[in-house]
Amino acid sequence: MWSSTRSILWFALPLFLILSSIPAMAHHGWGWATDQEFEITGTIVAKRLGNPHGEVTLNVDGKEWLIEVGQPWRNQRAGLTEELLSEGRIITVHGHKSAKPDERRVKAERIVIDGKDYNLYPDRSS
Template sequence: MARSLPARLVVGSVFGLLVATGAYAHHGWSWAEAEQMELSGTIRAISMAPPHPTLRVETENDGIWRVELGNPRLTERSGFVEGVAKVGDPIVALGNRSLDQNEKRMKAVRITVAGKVYDIYPERIQTN
């Protein structure tokens, strides 16, 4: 049975709004604190997959954190490409922590892996 044009428009509009809202929420920084923090640990997993490459970082006292990098192209421009880091490498991540203190998640603006610095978002770095 065919849907009427108004019903299809409503369904399409709702779907479009959901997609746009999700994309905005995902790509913005509104979920993160304004103040930056430093996280030190060991890389336990690396994913270079879109929409954002991520690292799982184990800290000595606080367990496993999810460290999100920039979109794949931005991350690549920083020099952080597949193969430059491996599981077991030491890492220091500078970035903005999730507003949800129960969530061990940060958006990194700079990472230092085995002594090599990668500025993911150089314009957002608040300290050198």
């Protein structure tokens, strides 16, 4: 009896761990975004910087867009600071928008502030 229960646990536990990690992998990849390049300009109305990635909310023609920026190390490497992403600043975001037509969300690859480029993903052309 003990050995059959143990066998089930050895099989079920790894399967449970693999399946429970799928939603996290789906969120943090690029799968939710379109392949098409997208550009949007707006005024920062809110921000949350930190892990797993930062978020900036833009007001664009009276509608709010959620912009995913990089992880803290990626933002720092690109030269993006909290001050540059402060409320009231106008920025242009180059990246990829959500594949869901009604979702106003963009994964930023490059951000332009006061005419200067801040490239979050230098290995990608944006």
